[in-house]
Each structure stands twice: as structure tokens, then as C-alpha cells.
Amino acid sequence: MSSFLFRALDARAGIFVALMALVIVLVPAGNLLVPESSPFHVPTYAVTLMGKYLTYALLALAVDLVWGYCGILSLGHAAFFALGGYAMGMYLMRQIGTRGVYGDPILPDFMVFLNWQELPWYWYGFDMFWFAALMVLLVPGLLAFIFGWFAFRSRVTGVYLSIITQALTYALLLAFFRNDMGFGGNNGLTDFKDILGFDIQADTTRAGLFAASGLALVLCFLICRSITRSKLGKVLVAVRDAESRTRFLGYRVEHYKLFVWTLSAMMAGIAGALYVPQVGIINPGEFAPANSIEVVIWVAVGGRGTLVGAVLGAVLVNFAKTWFTAALPEFWLFALGGPVRLRHTLPAQGHSGPYRERPIDVWQQIGLRPG
Amino acid sequence: MARATSQLYLDGVSVSFDGFKALNELSLTIDPGEMRAIIGPNGAGKTTMMDVITGKTRPDTGEVFFNGTIDLTGEDEAAIAELGIGRKFQKPTVFESHTVWDNLELALKAPRGPFATLFHSITDAEAARIGALLETIRLSSKRDELAANLSHGQKQWLEIGMLLAQDPKLLLVDEPAAGMTDAETAETAELLKEIAMDHCVVVVEHDMDFVRALGVKVTVLHEGSVLAEGSLDHVSADERVVEVYLGR
Numbered sequence: 001m002s003s004f005l006f007r008a009l010d011a012r013a014g015i016f017v018a019l020m021a022l023v024i025v026l027v028p029a030g031n032l033l034v035p036e037s038s039p040f041h042v043p044t045y046a047v048t049l050m051g052k053y054l055t056y057a058l059l060a061l062a063v064d065l066v067w068g069y070c071g072i073l074s075l076g077h078a079a080f081f082a083l084g085g086y087a088m089g090m091y092l093m094r095q096i097g098t099r100g101v102y103g104d105p106i107l108p109d110f111m112v113f114l115n116w117q118e119l120p121w122y123w124y125g126f127d128m129f130w131f132a133a134l135m136v137l138l139v140p141g142l143l144a145f146i147f148g149w150f151a152f153r154s155r156v157t158g159v160y161l162s163i164i165t166q167a168l169t170y171a172l173l174l175a176f177f178r179n180d181m182g183f184g185g186n187n188g189l190t191d192f193k194d195i196l197g198f199d200i201q202a203d204t205t206r207a208g209l210f211a212a213s214g215l216a217l218v219l220c221f222l223i224c225r226s227i228t229r230s231k232l233g234k235v236l237v238a239v240r241d242a243e244s245r246t247r248f249l250g251y252r253v254e255h256y257k258l259f260v261w262t263l264s265a266m267m268a269g270i271a272g273a274l275y276v277p278q279v280g281i282i283n284p285g286e287f288a289p290a291n292s293i294e295v296v297i298w299v300a301v302g303g304r305g306t307l308v309g310a311v312l313g314a315v316l317v318n319f320a321k322t323w324f325t326a327a328l329p330e331f332w333l334f335a336l337g338g339p340v341r342l343r344h345t346l347p348a349q350g351h352s353g354p355y356r357e358r359p360i361d362v363w364q365q366i367g368l369r370p371g
Numbered sequence: 372m373a374r375a376t377s378q379l380y381l382d383g384v385s386v387s388f389d390g391f392k393a394l395n396e397l398s399l400t401i402d403p404g405e406m407r408a409i410i411g412p413n414g415a416g417k418t419t420m421m422d423v424i425t426g427k428t429r430p431d432t433g434e435v436f437f438n439g440t441i442d443l444t445g446e447d448e449a450a451i452a453e454l455g456i457g458r459k460f461q462k463p464t465v466f467e468s469h470t471v472w473d474n475l476e477l478a479l480k481a482p483r484g485p486f487a488t489l490f491h492s493i494t495d496a497e498a499a500r501i502g503a504l505l506e507t508i509r510l511s512s513k514r515d516e517l518a519a520n521l522s523h524g525q526k527q528w529l530e531i532g533m534l535l536a537q538d539p540k541l542l543l544v545d546e547p548a549a550g551m552t553d554a555e556t557a558e559t560a561e562l563l564k565e566i567a568m569d570h571c572v573v574v575v576e577h578d579m580d581f582v583r584a585l586g587v588k589v590t591v592l593h594e595g596s597v598l599a600e601g602s603l604d605h606v607s608a609d610e611r612v613v614e615v616y617l618g619r
Contacts, residue, residue, distance in 0.1 A: 168494045245466070248452055249483075250449050251449060344476060
């Protein structure tokens with residue numbers, strides 16, 4: 001067990017963890033301790049923006065674990081992200097209490113508006129943080145487990161699996177748009193007041209959420225890294241490269257896929273749960289199929305099968321997106337397409353370790369370009 | 372009864388794909404410790420036979436028994452591999468982005484569950500076993516090389532090494548000499564003979580010189596069933612065999 005945990009820490013992981021530790025300390029400090037007049041002051045909106053990037057990075061990490069190491073190209077990971085987000089959103093809604101527009105102590109505003117008389121059973125328990133936190137893990141995890149159980153046992157692979165994951169997230173999108181689902185329909189959940197008793201708008205809370213996102217990212221990175229460096233990680237790569245060979249060696253491929261798939265969905269759920277209090281809203285738009293595809297692009301830009309690359313890709317692409325959509329909005333999609341093309345025409349360089357490989361053509365993988 | 376004492380027993384096995392009979396009432400018995408060569412023209416059903424034995428394909432009718440008592444027709448690939456049947460593919464299939472060492476470590480007989488592998492640390496005994504296997508397949512100097520960088524012949528050997536690492540009771544070897552130079556072919560025959568001393572081996576091969584070098588009992592398949600069986604000289608004297616291979 002101890003050898004499992006320490007396996008993750010080598011020089012390369014050490015650098016990443018050290019850098020992340022610096023970021024986790026310096027950004028909140030720059031916001032809270034440095035006076036606003038100083039050039040080193042980090043404005044609150046920047047803290048929140050970077051906190052959002054970190055949750056995206058965690059989502060990208062989750063996708064890299066299944067795609068980069070096990071060859072499962074998920075085009076539906078935003079679904080797990082959004083489910084984690086909704087679980088957190090439900091907790092935040094219940095915290096509003098009588099401060100809502102209608103002042104109902106139990107029912108969220110949208111339920112009062114829809115003339116609902118009582119709280120639906122699936123909203124019970126979400127007034128307690130521990131329960132919501134558990135659901136953040138369990139709901140995406142359970143959905144992934146059931147989905148994976150059927151898909152992997154039936155040996156659905158490649159493009160077919162990718163399409164089903166798209167269908168999954170699209171189905172959830174449609175379901176959550178409906179008012180009778182009880183999740184706020186089109187508008188989703190918003191107007192949050194506080195989290196764990198702290199004012200959600202306060203600078204200290206924002207800094208705390210940023211730090212929590214950073215810590216979650218580091219922790220999940222270490223877990224992913226321990227897994228990919230274990231013998232299980234070698235089996236995953238074996239499945240990615242030659243699935244039937246792995247079966248003939250006596251490995252139950254479906255069990256391995258189910259394990260990483262479920263774990264990855266839970267990580268995506270954590271990312272969503274940290275995302276929602278920082279952006280202040282969760283609505284069905286988060287289930288949009290394009291969101292899941294964008295995550296795959298972040299991972300592809302950063303380099304799949306590297307973990308650190310997924311994190312860098314997510315942060316860089318989203319930083320560029322923020323900048324472009326503000327400065328040159330009409331060029332953003334070209335800017336997004338450029339690096340992806342470049343990344344897939346140049347040979348991968350600078351990657352080390354046993355998982356070095358030829359760059360992967362995303363478009364070919366998802367079947368948009370004939371081989 | 373032949374089944375009780377056999378290592379591998381096929382009786383009346385038929386498989387058809389969209390009306391095409393790949394195997395047609397195939398019956399075959401391999402005795403424990405035996406090495407058998409299977410030959411036959413393209414489409415004779417050699418690979419389908421291997422697929423049936425290893426659980427990749429379910430037979431439409433017929434029985435397949437391992438060790439005389441274990442029914443293989445209801446098991447999947449992983450279960451059959453765990454029972455002790457190892458398979459080498461026609462096209463060398465190794466894990467290209469793993470090193471030679473890791474390829475062998477993955478194949479090594481050990482618990483196969485996800486949680487067993489997650490917390491697994493390699494033991495001295497395992498390392499010693501991998502070292503010995505590297506010697507056997509003559510790849511000691513390449514242990515840290517990625518399998519992708521090996522030559523075709525070296526990949527074939529690595530795959531044979533992986534087969535040995537599984538420590539199976541029965542080895543199914545599909546065209547081990549395909550694409551090899553004459554010298555490599557001769558060496559491979561020697562290696563297989565060495566392996567056959569303490570394993571049961573079934574070799575599918577096209578190369579007659581190679582089969583001759585093995586010097587074992589030969590089964591000729593044709594259109595999904597056994598055409599002739601016996602020593603190589605015996606079957607090559609058989610008129611029907613000559614016709615299948617040369618005629619028409």
C-alpha cells in the first residue's frame with residue numbers, strides 16, 4: 001500500500017506538485033495579503049477564473065486517464081462533470097433558505113414558482129454538506145459503473161463507444177432541460193448565497209475554493225500517477241495497444257476498463273462540484289455534447305497519456321479562449337483548431353517514459369476523417 | 372475413452388460464418404506432453420480452430436474438452452488463458468509501447484485482477500524468472516528496449532517468451548516462422564522442441580521445412596475437417612493431401 005502511494009512521486013511528478021503548491025499558496029496570498037495598489041495584487045475575478053481553469057484541468061486529467069492510458073475515447077465526460085456540479089448546486093440551493101426571492105425555508109425558488117408543494121424525495125439530504133459531497137462521488141460513479149458494465153461487457157469499443165457516450169450526455173441534457181425533472185430546468189441552479197457557512201462572494205471564500213481546486217487536482221494527479229505507474233497501469237496500456245492480446249493473457253479487460261472508467265467519472269464529478277460554487281451557476285448547458293469534445297481537445301493539445309500534458313492543455317486552451325473571446329472573438333475557433341492540427345502533424349517531442357508514442361489524430365479517432 | 376486421457380479433445384466441432392463452414396465436424400485429440408503440427412491450405416480452418424479452443428469463437432455444435440474434463444465451449448478468453456492455454460498469434464502481437472521486460476512481466480503467471488495488479492510489486496522470484504526467460508528467447512540485451520523497436524523475428528520470439536511466462540499447460544502457436552530468415556526459422560524450431568519437452572504444443576505452420584525440422588506427428592486440415600494424420604512422410608504420400616496442396 002505504501003509502495004503504491006510513493007510510486008507516484010518521482011522527479012517529474014515532484015516538479016509538478018511543487019509548482020502546484022506554489023500556485024495554491026501564491027495566488028490566494030496575492031489576492032488577500034497584497035494591497036490592491038501593488039502590481040503583485042491578484043484581483044478576485046482572476047482568482048475565480050484560475051480556479052475554474054483548475055477544475056477544467058481536473059476534468060482533463062480524468063479524460064486522460066481513460067483515453068490516454070486505456071484507449072477509451074470518452075465524448076461524454078462533461079456529463080459526469082455536470083452531475084457532480086448539480087449535486088453541489090443542490091447543496092448550495094438548500095443553503096439559501098429564507099433568503100430566496102419567495103422566502104420559502106425549504107423549497108428553492110424555482111419550485112415555488114412552479115407551484116410545487118413539497119420537496120421531491122431526491123432533494124432530501126442535500127442540506128447536509130457531507131451528504132452532497134458523497135453524492136458528488138456516487139452519482140457520477142454509479143452512472144459510469146452501470147454504463148460501463150453494459151458497454152464493456154458487450155465489448156463496445158472505439159468510435160461506437162464514443163458515440164454512445166455522446167448520446168449519454170445528450171440524453172441527460174434533454175432530461176435536465178425539463179422543468180418536471182426538478183433541477184430548475186432551463187435556468188438550472190443559481191443565486192447561491194453561502195457554502196459551509198461562508199459567504200460565496202467573499203474574497204476569502206473565493207481564495208479558499210481556488211486552493212481546494214488546486215488541492216483536489218494535486219491529489220487526483222497523484223492517484224492517477226500511482227495507477228499509471230503500477231502494474232495495473234501497464235495492463236491499461238496493454239489494453240489500449242492490443243486489447244485481444246491482453247484477453248488471451250488472461251486479463252479480464254472489461255474489469256480493468258470498468259475500474260478506471262468509474263474512477264475517472266468520480267474525478268470528473270469532483271471537478272464539477274468545485275466548478276459550480278466558483279462560477280455561481282449550473283444549468284443543462286453543461287451537458288452539451290460540444291463541451292465533452294472540447295475536453296478531448298485540451299488533452300490532445302497537451303499530449304495524451306502524460307497526465308501533466310492534460311493539465312497544461314486544459315489551462316492553456318482555456319486561457320487562450322478567455323483572451324481570444326474577449327480580444328478577437330471571431331478568431332477563437334481558428335485559434336483552437338490551429339494547435340490541434342499542429343499537434344497532430346508534428347511528431348510528439350519532449351515526452352519521456354515508456355508511453356511515448358506517435359501523436360494521435362483526434363479527428364480520425366472520432367471518425368470525422370477517414371484513415 | 373480417448374477424452375479422459377487427452378490434453379485437448381475436439382469432437383464433431385462445426386463453425387459456420389454466414390453459411391460458410393469454417394469448421395466441419397472437426398475431431399482431434401492431443402495427448403498430454405505431445406507436440407503436434409497442423410498444416411493445411413489457406414481457408415482450411417486452422418485459425419478458426421484456434422479461435423474455438425481459446426474462446427474467441429463459440430462452436431455451433433461439437434465438444435471441446437481440456438484436460439479430459441474441462442468443457443471449454445462455455446468459457447471466455449480470459450478464463451481459458453487462466454486454465455493454462457496460451458496462444459501465439461500469426462502476426463506477432465506484442466505490446467509495442469511497453470519494454471521487452473514489461474511485456475514479459477505482464478505475461479508472467481500472477482493474479483490477474485485489477486486490485487491484485489494495482490498493489491503489485493515485482494518480487495525477486497519474478498525478476499529472476501523474467502531474467503531466465505530473456506536468456507531463453509535471446510533478448511537479454513534488449514530488456515529495456517520498447518517492443519516496437521524490435522525486428523520482426525525478435526517480436527516473434529518475444530511473443531513466444533510471453534507464452535512461456537504464462538506457464539501454460541498447452542501452447543497454441545500460429546505460424547511461428549512466418550516472415551523469418553532461414554537461420555531464424557531453424558532456431559525457432561529448436562526453441563519449440565526445447566519447449567515441447569515439458570509442455571504440450573500445437574503448431575500451425577505452412578513451411579514444410581519447418582514442420583520437417585520439428586519431426587512430430589502431423590494433422591492435415593482441409594475445408595474444416597481432418598484430411599490425414601501421421602508422420603510428415605506418411606501424410607505427404609497421401610494422394611488426397613497432394614491433390615489439396617498442389618492440384619485443382
